[in-house]
Amino acid sequence: MQNKKKNSSTNRLLTIGTWLAILIVWFTITKLGLVSPLVVPSPGAVFQTFLSILENGYNGRSLWAHLGISFYRLFVASLLAIVTAIPLGLLSGYFEKVRAIVDSIVQFYRPLPPLAYYVVLILWLGIDESSKITLLYLAAFAPIYVACVSAVTNINQDYILSAKSLGANERDVFFNVVFPASLPDIFTSIRTAIGMAYTTLVSAEMVAASSGIGWMVIDASRYLKSSVIFVGIIIMGITGVLIDLGLRALENKIVYWKGYQ
Template sequence: MTINIGTVIPVTPTMPGDVVTEAPKPRRSLGTLPVSLVTIAVIIAAWSLASAYGLVSPLFLPSPLIVLKAIYSVAVNGFVDSTLAEHTLASLLRIFAALAVALIIGIPAGLAIGTSRIGKGILDPIVEFLRPLPPLAYLPLIIIWIGIGEASKITVIALAMLPPVILSTAAGVKSAPADFINAARSFGATRLQILLQVILPSTIPSILTGTRIALGAGWSTLVAAELVAASRGLGFMIQSAAQFLVTDIVIAGIIVIAAIAFLFEILARLLERWFVPWAAHR
């Protein structure tokens, strides 16, 4: 290949190789969605048939229609002094208060584990102690320590959320490219500037993943925490309904919890797309 380029080319905005690559669109294949929809339809159909033909006593399994009516009734008339909205709000407030605590403590802790040998030495045993513990195991202790009010519930949920936040943050630090840090060093960045302006931003995708996992852990802990001495909340609603064998409300509560968890997941993915659009391009 011989190209007579002549003299030094003036630098113009239109050099070859300047083709602006279109951001590749995320593959939007329907994938498993149709199959999943069929699965859901089959389950609901089987459930309807089972109740319609009286295969299972309504006491154990009320029909889908009755459950829908229960959801409506709880939404409008309430159950045990609170409407569905109030129960849901009480639960959401606990979840988000706990998430705030978990992020405020967990992100700095994760950064410390990821960036400092001493930080890792101090925090690793604590995280590894906490991580495998079922929150129900330490719930009674927390209640002995700080009572049965909101504080103990938020503490337990936050403790369940902490390990995923810490570990994801630390993993994010480890995956920050060495060149990113070296580049900043060669521009004279201080350690603090590197931490806040290079490591932290490159860790955000991991932190968001950790948040998603934490929300999952938080939900399961929430229901458990509300079983003990709460007067409002979705977990409390299910527990009270179960004590009176109001099975339709128990199932209604389960469906609402599942629906909210699903919405969380979608919200988390949207946040990812808004906050870290670059994560898809690494």
């Protein structure tokens, strides 16, 4: 236990040291003028831009409004992906006939770049929130589905056979053996899926949008506002880390037996 705590403290110091080193290199490069401020703004300029956006907003909208609409798109799409991909993935992994119907469709669109079918979604659903949320939904759906199928197919068959030998029917096996055994992989896939959806957010906000943290980065890039771009990227990175930490905490609470099975 003491070694574990010591390793945890060491790892935390290494993480802090890594980011301090990055900040020092960033500060040194900009202080010495090794690159143009249009390419890499100084940490001070980025911080001042952040304070300005925090106080005055960007393009007539507050920073919280940009974050709010982006998180609305992200969380609605992710929630829809979770409630549909998990049952479909588990069923596909457990029943081959379900997998024969669903799997080929997911495997067909999964490697496609989001922008490749975003135009089609706009034609079908319009330029409002529906097409954006659908794009993020598709980006989040595939990782969860694939992980669920893999989790079920990799379950130790002795668990299933033991349950059946004790009189459990297919329904009991699915809900009391298959689903709990798949939970660790399900949470890992949710973390991956939300990350995928977040990276797709910029694509979703590129077309016919006037708000959102991703749109703010795209709009700033058109006018070479590099400090605004850095602010947007840093905000997305920090909020992404916070979301992941929240999911990890939830996983540790629900799947408390992970690592002991």
